[in-house]
Amino acid sequence: MSYLDYVRQFKLPHYWCPGCGTGVVLQAVVRAFEALGWKQEDLAFITGIGCSGRMSTYVNANTMHTTHGRPLAFATGVKLARPEKHVVVVSGDGDALAIGGNHFIHAARRNIDIKLVIINNLVYGMTGGQVSPTTPQKFRTQTTPYGNIDPNFDVVKLAIAAGATFVGREAVTRPRNLEKLIEKSFQHKGFSVVEVISNCHINLGRKNKMKDQITMLRWISTKTIPKNLAEKKKPEELEGKILLGIFHEDKNRKEYTELYREIQERAGGNK
Amino acid sequence: MSEIKILNGNAAIAWAVKQINPDVVAAYPITPSTSIVEHIAKYVADGVMTTEFVTPESEHSAMSMCVGASTGGARVFTATASQGLALMFEILYIAASLRLPIVAGIANRSLSAPINIHGDHSDVMAGRDTGWIQIHSENSQEAYDNIIQAFRIGEHKDVSTPVMVTMDGFILSHALQDVVVEEDEKVKNFVGERDPLYTALDVDHPITVGPIDFTDYYFEHKRSQMVGMENAPRVIKEVGEEFKKEFGREYGFIELYKMEDAEIAIVVLGSTAGTTKIVVDELRNKGKKVGLVKMRVYRPFPSREIVDALSNLKAVAILDRAMSPGALGGPLFTDVRSSLYESDKKPILVNYIYGLGGRDIAPKHIEEVYSRLEKIAATGKRGELLSYINLRE
Numbered sequence: 001m002s003y004l005d006y007v008r009q010f011k012l013p014h015y016w017c018p019g020c021g022t023g024v025v026l027q028a029v030v031r032a033f034e035a036l037g038w039k040q041e042d043l044a045f046i047t048g049i050g051c052s053g054r055m056s057t058y059v060n061a062n063t064m065h066t067t068h069g070r071p072l073a074f075a076t077g078v079k080l081a082r083p084e085k086h087v088v089v090v091s092g093d094g095d096a097l098a099i100g101g102n103h104f105i106h107a108a109r110r111n112i113d114i115k116l117v118i119i120n121n122l123v124y125g126m127t128g129g130q131v132s133p134t135t136p137q138k139f140r141t142q143t144t145p146y147g148n149i150d151p152n153f154d155v156v157k158l159a160i161a162a163g164a165t166f167v168g169r170e171a172v173t174r175p176r177n178l179e180k181l182i183e184k185s186f187q188h189k190g191f192s193v194v195e196v197i198s199n200c201h202i203n204l205g206r207k208n209k210m211k212d213q214i215t216m217l218r219w220i221s222t223k224t225i226p227k228n229l230a231e232k233k234k235p236e237e238l239e240g241k242i243l244l245g246i247f248h249e250d251k252n253r254k255e256y257t258e259l260y261r262e263i264q265e266r267a268g269g270n271k
Numbered sequence: 272m273s274e275i276k277i278l279n280g281n282a283a284i285a286w287a288v289k290q291i292n293p294d295v296v297a298a299y300p301i302t303p304s305t306s307i308v309e310h311i312a313k314y315v316a317d318g319v320m321t322t323e324f325v326t327p328e329s330e331h332s333a334m335s336m337c338v339g340a341s342t343g344g345a346r347v348f349t350a351t352a353s354q355g356l357a358l359m360f361e362i363l364y365i366a367a368s369l370r371l372p373i374v375a376g377i378a379n380r381s382l383s384a385p386i387n388i389h390g391d392h393s394d395v396m397a398g399r400d401t402g403w404i405q406i407h408s409e410n411s412q413e414a415y416d417n418i419i420q421a422f423r424i425g426e427h428k429d430v431s432t433p434v435m436v437t438m439d440g441f442i443l444s445h446a447l448q449d450v451v452v453e454e455d456e457k458v459k460n461f462v463g464e465r466d467p468l469y470t471a472l473d474v475d476h477p478i479t480v481g482p483i484d485f486t487d488y489y490f491e492h493k494r495s496q497m498v499g500m501e502n503a504p505r506v507i508k509e510v511g512e513e514f515k516k517e518f519g520r521e522y523g524f525i526e527l528y529k530m531e532d533a534e535i536a537i538v539v540l541g542s543t544a545g546t547t548k549i550v551v552d553e554l555r556n557k558g559k560k561v562g563l564v565k566m567r568v569y570r571p572f573p574s575r576e577i578v579d580a581l582s583n584l585k586a587v588a589i590l591d592r593a594m595s596p597g598a599l600g601g602p603l604f605t606d607v608r609s610s611l612y613e614s615d616k617k618p619i620l621v622n623y624i625y626g627l628g629g630r631d632i633a634p635k636h637i638e639e640v641y642s643r644l645e646k647i648a649a650t651g652k653r654g655e656l657l658s659y660i661n662l663r664e
Binding site: 049053065069101124126127128130142143144145146 | 300
C-alpha cells in the first residue's frame with residue numbers, strides 16, 4: 001500500500017493554515033504506516049480536539065475524533081478491547097498536556113501499547129493562540145499579551161518520568177528524520193511518545209516577530225539540535241536548545257495489555 | 272453619556288465585564304466564546320481592568336477556580352460554550368449548591384458527537400437542572416444588558432445563586448451589531464459591590480464549605496438551595512425595573528410581541544426570536560393574527576407568565592434548539608406544556624426541533640410553522656406532536 005492509500009484524498013484540501021507543520025506530521029505518520037505495511041483494518045487512529053484533532057478525518061483507517069484532552073482515554077478502551085490492533089493517537093500540546101495531562105501521565109505509567117505523537121506547536125492554535133503548557137516564557141499570546149510567565153513542560157522528561165518506554169523528539173523542519181522516528185516508535189511495544197516541535201506562525205509567530213512559516217521554521221531550526229551533535233558541544237553552547245532524537249527506550253518493561261491478559265488467566269478467564 | 276458601539280456578542284459581554292471589573296476571571300478558550308476572555312485578557316494587560324485573570328488547563332479547573340474565588344468573597348466571571356460547559360458540569364452543581372453568585376457568559380454551541388462548533392442550545396439545556404439561573408439573549412444588546420443585570424440578580428442576598436447569560440454561538444457571538452454601551456460609572460454604580468453573606472477568608476469567623484452531609488442533613492440543605500431560586504423571580508423583576516429606570520431598556524421574564532389579539536403564536540428563545548419578529552410583522556401586514564412569545568428567563572421558568580400569555584390562544588408552536596431524547600418533546604416544550612396544565616383553557620401545542628449544529632432557520636421556515644398553526648386553529652386537528660424544521664429525512 002502506498003502512503004496515499006492511508007489518506008482520504010476526497011477530503012483534501014485539508015483545513016490547516018498554509019505552511020502549518022501539522023501536514024508534515026500527517027505525511028510522516030502515513031509514510032510510517034506504509035513502511036510498516038500496516039493494514040487499515042488493523043489500525044485504530046484516534047485524535048482529540050485542536051488542530052491535530054482534524055487528522056482523524058484525513059487518515060483512511062478506523063478513526064475516531066474524540067473530546068478535548070481525552071484521546072488517550074478512548075484509545076485505552078480500544079486497546080484493552082482489541083489488544084491485537086495498532087492504536088495510534090495524534091494529539092497536541094493543549095490536548096495532551098493541558099486538559100488531557102492526567103491521561104497522558106497515567107497512560108505512560110501503565111505502559112499501555114499506544115503510539116502517541118504530540119504535535120507541540122507551543123500554543124492553543126485552533127482557538128486563536130492562547131497560552132499553553134509548552135508556550136516558552138516571555139512569548140506573547142492572546143491570553144498573555146505582555147509575555148508568558150508560566151514555566152513550560154519538558155515533554156520528554158515528563159514522559160520518561162511518568163513511565164513511557166519509548167520517548168523521542170523531532171521537529172517539522174526535519175521531515176525525513178521525523179518519519180524515521182515515528183516509524184521506530186510505532187514498532188515499539190509499550191507506550192511510546194514522539195514530541196514534534198511544530199510551527200504556528202499564524203497564531204503564535206505573528207505575535208512574536210515570526211509572522212510567516214519560513215521565519216518560524218528557521219527559528220525552530222536554530223532552537224533545535226540533534227542529540228548526537230549536541231554531545232560534541234559545550235554546555236554553554238546548548239543553553240536554551242531543544243534536543244532531538246531518541247531519549248529513552250526500555251524493551252524490558254511489560255506492556256499493560258499483556259499484564260492484563262496474565263491477570264485474566266490467573267483469575268480463570270480467557271480459557 | 273451612553274454611546275453606540277459596533278460590537279459582536281462576545282465583545283459586548285466583554286465590554287460589560289470590563290465595566291464591572293470583577294475580582295477574578297478564570298476561563299479556558301473554546302469556540303465560539305474564546306474572544307470574550309481574549310478581550311478580558313487584553314483589558315487586564317492594558318490596566319483597564321484590575322481583575323485577577325487566570326488561564327487554567329481546562330474548563331473543569333476554570334469553574335473550580337471560580338468556586339474557590341467566589342467562596343473567598345470575590346466577584347467572579349467566566350465564559351465558555353458547549354464541551355467546555357459540559358466539562359464544568361460537576362462544578363456547576365457545586366457552585367449552585369454552595370450558593371455562589373458566579374456569572375458565566377455562554378456562547379451556545381452544539382454538543383459532540385459528531386463534533387460541531389456551531390450554535391444550538393444543547394449545552395445550556397443540559398444545564399437546566401444544575402441550579403443556575405439561566406437568561407437568554409436575542410441580540411448583542413441583550414447579552415450586554417443581561418450580564419450587567421446578572422451580577423445584581425445572582426449576588427442579591429435573597430438569591431445568592433450563579434447565573435448564566437447565554438447567546439447563540441456565531442449567530443450572535445461573532446456577528447457585529449449596534450450596541451448601546453452605558454457610562455462606566457453608571458454601570459459600576461448600578462452593579463455595586465458584592466457583599467457576601469459568608470466568606471471563607473474571614474479568620475475571625477471561620478466557616479467550612481461543602482463538607483460531607485449524609486442522610487442527616489443533605490436533604491435539608493438541598494431544600495434550602497431552592498429558596499434562592501424561589502426568590503429569584505422577585506429580584507429579577509426588581510432589577511429589570513431598576514435597569515429600565517437607569518438605562519431605559521425594559522426586561523421581563525418573557526417578551527410578548529404582537530400578542531394582544533393573537534390567535535396563534537410561536538414560543539422561542541435566543542436569536543431566532545429576532546427572525547420570528549420579521550415573519551410576525553409580514554403576516555400581520557396580511558391581516559393574520561399571529562404573535563411571538565420570546566423567553567428571556569428560562570430558569571427560574573416563568574410558568575405564570577406563560578399561562579397568562581398562551582391560555583387564550585388557539586394553537587401554539589414551541590421551537591426547541593435542543594433535543595431531549597426519550598422525552599415528550601424538547602426541553603422548552605415540556606416546560607411550556609407542563610405550565611399550561613395549571614390553566615383551565617389550553618391551546619393546542621406542537622413542538623419543533625430546529626437549528627441543531629447551526630442549521631439555518633430562515634423566515635420561510637417560520638412562515639411554514641405559522642401556516643400549519645393556522646390550519647390547526649381552523650380545524651382543531653393537531654397532527655404530529657413533534658416535527659423537525661429544515662431537516663433531510
